Amino acid sequence: MQGPGETEDPRRRVLIRALAAGLFAAGLPGAALAGGIFGSRPARLPAGQSIYRISGRATVNGKEATLATRINPGDTVQTAKDSEIVFTVNGSHSMILRGDSHLDIEPAQDTAGSLLIGGLRLLTGKLLSVSRNAPMRVSTVTATLGIRGTGFYVESDPALTYFCTCYGTTDIAANADPESRTTVESKHHDRPLYIVSDAERGKNIRNAPFINHTDQELTLIEALVGRTTPFVFENDSYSGPRRDY
Numbered sequence: 001m002q003g004p005g006e007t008e009d010p011r012r013r014v015l016i017r018a019l020a021a022g023l024f025a026a027g028l029p030g031a032a033l034a035g036g037i038f039g040s041r042p043a044r045l046p047a048g049q050s051i052y053r054i055s056g057r058a059t060v061n062g063k064e065a066t067l068a069t070r071i072n073p074g075d076t077v078q079t080a081k082d083s084e085i086v087f088t089v090n091g092s093h094s095m096i097l098r099g100d101s102h103l104d105i106e107p108a109q110d111t112a113g114s115l116l117i118g119g120l121r122l123l124t125g126k127l128l129s130v131s132r133n134a135p136m137r138v139s140t141v142t143a144t145l146g147i148r149g150t151g152f153y154v155e156s157d158p159a160l161t162y163f164c165t166c167y168g169t170t171d172i173a174a175n176a177d178p179e180s181r182t183t184v185e186s187k188h189h190d191r192p193l194y195i196v197s198d199a200e201r202g203k204n205i206r207n208a209p210f211i212n213h214t215d216q217e218l219t220l221i222e223a224l225v226g227r228t229t230p231f232v233f234e235n236d237s238y239s240g241p242r243r244d245y
Helices: 010-023 029-038 216-222
Strands: 051-055 059-060 076-079 084-089 093-097 100-106 117-130 135-137 145-149 151-154 160-174 179-187 193-196 205-207
Touching: 051 160, 076 084, 084 216, 093 216, 117 216, 145 151, 179 205
Parallel strands: 117 135
Antiparallel strands: 051 084, 059 076, 076 100, 084 093, 093 117, 100 117, 117 151, 135 145, 145 160, 151 160, 160 179, 160 193, 193 205
């Protein structure tokens, strides 16, 4: 897993003041700036559109993804190296899937053809996601995460999961150790965690630093489903959480 700032596009920092000042909504130069960086003005996607941006190469169910591709529960989304896809599902879930990632979007149980997400399975890679009032399960090789409708960031490696509750409440459990469980209530990246599988019983969850995702990215994906983040930006540029770990 990479350290802080290694995956962040420095141009995105420029957006913070425009986002905080509401320039996108006002149609002022912030909107043009966002268009230059993100590809189009951040706003709620129209009905029938799932994908906001593709950088590099991404596939949905093994087929090359385009801006016209629909993404629904039951689909598998994958990205190539140095690629990224920004998309929504059903107008309520919004995600950024980074390079070298494999994500299965699982439908709700006992509802064939359901438009509801029951869970997300991140086999490998990195995912930033937001949802509201939509409980679901997120699973990786080493962790099972109960999402109660929140913003979160997760990285999945074969031996290690990194998980940040950006805001909201999550239940975290280590797959290899029933004694390693915890619940996080977070207002603003309050307790990032590593979940491993090779520590002593009861010690497979440990505190972690804040890495590889930003508030401006959360603001972007919330905007794609017509929402705002539950926090506001300060006047100065944001480069990390407002506390030390």
